[in-house]
Amino acid sequence: MSPHIIPKRTYFLIFAALIGLTALTTYAATVDLGRLNTVIALLIAACKGSLVALFFMHLRWSGRLTQIVAVAALFWLAILLALTLSDYRTRRWTPAAEGWATSSNQFNR
Amino acid sequence: MSEGRAAALGEQFEDLEQQHEASSLGMWVFLATEIMFFGGLFAGYTVYRGLYLPGFEAGSHLLNVKLGAFNTAVLLCSSLTMALAVRAAMLGRRRELVTFLILTILLGLTFVGVKMAFEWHHDYEEHLVPGIDFVSEGPNGRAIELFFVFYFFMTGVHALHMVIGIAILAVLTWQASQGRFGPERYNPVEMAGLYWHFVDVIWIFLFPLLYLIGAHH
Amino acid sequence: MSTTAVEATTGVNYLNAKYGIRSWLFTTDHKRIALLYLVSITFFFLIGGAAAVLMRLHLIEPQGALLEPATYNKMFSMHGIIMVFFFLIPSIPAVMGNFLVPMMVGARDLAFPRVNLLSWYIYILGGLFTLYAILAGGVDTGWTFYTPLSTTYANGQVMAAALGIFITGFSSILTGLNFVVTIHKMRAPGLTWFRLPLFIWAMYATSIIQILGTPVVAIAIVLVGLERLLHVGIFDPALGGDPILFQHLFWFYSHPAVYIMILPSMGVVSELITCFSKKRIFGYSFIAFSSVAIAVISFLVWGHHMFVSGQSVYAGLVFSALSFAVAIPSAIKVFNWTATLYKGSVSYQAPMLYALGFIGLFTMGGLTGLFLASLATDIHLHDTYFVIAHFHYIMVGGALMGYLGGLHFWWPKMTGRLYPDGWARFSALVIFIGFNLTFFPQFMLGYLGMPRRYAVYPPEFQVLNVMSSAGASILGVGYLIPLVYFIWSMRYGPVAGPNPWGAKGLEWETPSPPPTENFEELPIVEEEAYAYGVKEARVV
Numbered sequence: 001m002s003p004h005i006i007p008k009r010t011y012f013l014i015f016a017a018l019i020g021l022t023a024l025t026t027y028a029a030t031v032d033l034g035r036l037n038t039v040i041a042l043l044i045a046a047c048k049g050s051l052v053a054l055f056f057m058h059l060r061w062s063g064r065l066t067q068i069v070a071v072a073a074l075f076w077l078a079i080l081l082a083l084t085l086s087d088y089r090t091r092r093w094t095p096a097a098e099g100w101a102t103s104s105n106q107f108n109r
Numbered sequence: 110m111s112e113g114r115a116a117a118l119g120e121q122f123e124d125l126e127q128q129h130e131a132s133s134l135g136m137w138v139f140l141a142t143e144i145m146f147f148g149g150l151f152a153g154y155t156v157y158r159g160l161y162l163p164g165f166e167a168g169s170h171l172l173n174v175k176l177g178a179f180n181t182a183v184l185l186c187s188s189l190t191m192a193l194a195v196r197a198a199m200l201g202r203r204r205e206l207v208t209f210l211i212l213t214i215l216l217g218l219t220f221v222g223v224k225m226a227f228e229w230h231h232d233y234e235e236h237l238v239p240g241i242d243f244v245s246e247g248p249n250g251r252a253i254e255l256f257f258v259f260y261f262f263m264t265g266v267h268a269l270h271m272v273i274g275i276a277i278l279a280v281l282t283w284q285a286s287q288g289r290f291g292p293e294r295y296n297p298v299e300m301a302g303l304y305w306h307f308v309d310v311i312w313i314f315l316f317p318l319l320y321l322i323g324a325h326h
Numbered sequence: 327m328s329t330t331a332v333e334a335t336t337g338v339n340y341l342n343a344k345y346g347i348r349s350w351l352f353t354t355d356h357k358r359i360a361l362l363y364l365v366s367i368t369f370f371f372l373i374g375g376a377a378a379v380l381m382r383l384h385l386i387e388p389q390g391a392l393l394e395p396a397t398y399n400k401m402f403s404m405h406g407i408i409m410v411f412f413f414l415i416p417s418i419p420a421v422m423g424n425f426l427v428p429m430m431v432g433a434r435d436l437a438f439p440r441v442n443l444l445s446w447y448i449y450i451l452g453g454l455f456t457l458y459a460i461l462a463g464g465v466d467t468g469w470t471f472y473t474p475l476s477t478t479y480a481n482g483q484v485m486a487a488a489l490g491i492f493i494t495g496f497s498s499i500l501t502g503l504n505f506v507v508t509i510h511k512m513r514a515p516g517l518t519w520f521r522l523p524l525f526i527w528a529m530y531a532t533s534i535i536q537i538l539g540t541p542v543v544a545i546a547i548v549l550v551g552l553e554r555l556l557h558v559g560i561f562d563p564a565l566g567g568d569p570i571l572f573q574h575l576f577w578f579y580s581h582p583a584v585y586i587m588i589l590p591s592m593g594v595v596s597e598l599i600t601c602f603s604k605k606r607i608f609g610y611s612f613i614a615f616s617s618v619a620i621a622v623i624s625f626l627v628w629g630h631h632m633f634v635s636g637q638s639v640y641a642g643l644v645f646s647a648l649s650f651a652v653a654i655p656s657a658i659k660v661f662n663w664t665a666t667l668y669k670g671s672v673s674y675q676a677p678m679l680y681a682l683g684f685i686g687l688f689t690m691g692g693l694t695g696l697f698l699a700s701l702a703t704d705i706h707l708h709d710t711y712f713v714i715a716h717f718h719y720i721m722v723g724g725a726l727m728g729y730l731g732g733l734h735f736w737w738p739k740m741t742g743r744l745y746p747d748g749w750a751r752f753s754a755l756v757i758f759i760g761f762n763l764t765f766f767p768q769f770m771l772g773y774l775g776m777p778r779r780y781a782v783y784p785p786e787f788q789v790l791n792v793m794s795s796a797g798a799s800i801l802g803v804g805y806l807i808p809l810v811y812f813i814w815s816m817r818y819g820p821v822a823g824p825n826p827w828g829a830k831g832l833e834w835e836t837p838s839p840p841p842t843e844n845f846e847e848l849p850i851v852e853e854e855a856y857a858y859g860v861k862e863a864r865v866v
Binding site: 119120121122123127130131132134135138139141142143145146147148149150152153156157160161239240241243251252254255258262 | 433439507508537544545549848
Binding site: 042065084 | 141317
């Protein structure tokens with residue numbers, strides 16, 4: 001069992017990139033881009049998360065099985081989000097759903 | 110098999126490599142559970158953000174982006190020191206390991222401290238804590254309250270994970286100072302590192318979702 | 327390893343290696359932990375069963391024979407909570423899985439023995455909270471804890487019961503985690519994935535659900551507790567929340583949880599069918615992959631519990647179609663089991679009777695599930711006794727029959743003793759008859775429109791209800807008979823020997839009961855699973 005040693009330089013480079021992305025996302029949020037704001041914020045977060053996972057958590061050098069576990073967890077999260085939203089995104093398509101939505105959205109007005 | 114190796118090996122395992130692979134896989138599977146645990150919260154957040162976007166943006170606007178960004182940097186920094194601690198453990202550098210572990214703990218305490226002393230305390234004084242004395246008038250009042258329910262619950266569960274992590278690291282620091290770790294036994298440090306980085310990743314997503322969605326107003 | 331050799335020759339095994347209550351409460355031996363679970367879940371089964379007895383007695387008369395309506399509500403809630411979370415979910419995984427997974431993969435223990443013991447303590451802690459909830463006044467929300475009933479309107483010990491379920495969830499997660507790591511990393515040399523017993527594949531698929539589903543219901547229950555405690559409007563429509571979100575989060579776990587109950591039973595049945603047909607399993611890889619397929623698809627169908635809840639009908643369409651898809655891998659299993667029986671030398675010993683009963687009852691339960699997965703018929707059948715009958719055919723006719731079959735099959739391995747086969751066959755028959763008499767009338771009741779969870783009903787339903795209650799008393803007797811002869815057999819049963827059934831599999835190659843370390847020397851596997859009758863043909 002020989003541990004995989006990564007040069008310190010790599011860690012510092014990744015750290016610099018993470019700080020840079022944090023600054024970028026904080027700045028990008030101050031510009032009004034409409035719906036793109038959320039997309040950009042989440043993309044940057046995904047990049048940062050991937051950097052941490054791949055380098056700090058050594059996922060890049062881990063075995064295939066570990067990588068599958070990580071991907072599977074994200075896949076199941078995607079199932080949860082996608083099928084839950086499949087309900088909320090289509091409720092207004094029918095008149096019956098509209099009636100429900102207006103009564104519960106009264107706090108918006 | 111040297112004596113150190115024999116002591117580090119659980120009796121259910123054949124060799125150290127099997128033990129290392131098992132504990133690493135076990136930790137990752139545990140993190141998968143954690144992802145789904147936070148995933149339920151993210152799902153709830155997403156649903157209500159979709160239903161009440163203006164209210165969520167108004168709620169987000171009430172948070173302090175600068176403190177949030179500062180804490181993000183603190184946490185990223187602690188991830189760096191944690192990664193360096195794991196590296197030191199693998200190389201068997203005892204003093205370096207202890208130093209980096211202590212640094213990680215201090216940065217973690219800074220995060221939790223800023224969270225509690227500045228942010229949550231400020232929110233409390235502004236009457237923004239749902240269930241205690243939430244006061245928000247106006248058309249979006251209820252939606253803002255829902256935002257703060259998720260804000261406190263998500264950051265609260267995250268902070269709880271931080272506190273648990275700090276406790277684990279404290280034990281590891283003591284063990285490291287006793288010389289319990291070396292190139293043949295660094296599993297506990299590595300596993301704690303995985304956990305710590307995971308908590309960092311959660312925050313990486315919480316920061317934009319909670320602090321930044323209202324920033325452009 | 328030398329100690330094990332000594333143990334084997336002197337008759338020392340995991341049961342008599344150490345004595346005293348401490349040697350049990352602080353054990354890390356997976357076999358002893360399995361027995362701890364066996365005792366605990368039997369205790370909870372008796373409590374849940376008692377609640378069922380009271381309910382069926384009450385329903386003998388249209389106006390109710392026994393209980394106040396409010397008490398009736400608490401009875402069905404406690405029955406559901408205890409049977410689902412404290413009996414069925416831990417039943418096969420925590421008892422037989424704990425006992426068998428390390429032995430079947432040829433390991434000395436699970437990957438994390440101390441975590442395994444911890445999971446039992448967590449289970450007990452959760453159980454204590456739930457028992458407190460019963461004794462301190464009960465819960466009347468049903469096992470589903472639907473909002474806003476559970477958050478706003480329900481009186482009683484909702485918090486204690488919710489906390490109990492939350493805590494017990496972690497026990498389930500840790501068991502699943504332990505199994506996944508053990509199956510991946512602790513297999514004996516030569517034991518490739520496609521040489522594994524199908525029980526292991528089933529446990530693996532179950533573990534996936536436990537690991538990825540349980541945390542979501544945990545968070546849903548915490549949110550209920552939070553709302554109940556602080557009156558924040560997470561699920562309360564009056565405060566801007568959406569009660570249906572709770573149903574999404576709840577069923578994201580609780581539908582796959584049905585497969586936590588049934589998949590292990592399917593694994594047990596695969597073992598039983600081959601052993602008592604003395605034949606290789608038909609379509610090994612189909613059964614193996616259908617387990618994994620069921621685990622994955624089970625996460626895509628939860629919305630079929632919510633067709634009439636106010637969920638979007640378009641989402642309902644998607645969930646309906648996906649629900650039909652889960653029938654495919656289930657049917658594949660049934661076809662392969664029946665094909666295995668074909669031209670086998672079938673013997674009808676007690677475990678086999680349970681297995682055959684499982685196939686028939688599970689098929690009934692599965693097919694009626696299709697009625698409920700169709701949007702249009704579900705509007706009529708939703709929340710009627712049809713649903714009750716359907717899921718009891720799955721959870722009792724399926725999961726519980728598999729559990730009892732497995733218990734009869736591996737009992738000689740666990741205790742080293744045989745039980746009286748005649749009584750065992752008799753009880754299998756009694757349970758089969760009692761079960762059908764209890765639940766088949768409920769299909770008819772539901773189809774005629776009798777809603778579930780009501781303490782009273784119109785007089786025209788009385789005949790069917792009395793039939794159901796009569797069946798329940800037969801069923802109760804059927805469950806008590808094994809309880810008696812199992813306890814009897816521990817002291818007076820004939821000594822079983824290492825392999826009383828002539829079965830294949832690593833667990834049958836050690837003495838009964840096995841030594842603490844399972845194997846004198848770790849086995850090396852050179853043949854596929856279920857190599858019944860192929861040894862003669864093979865040139866060694």
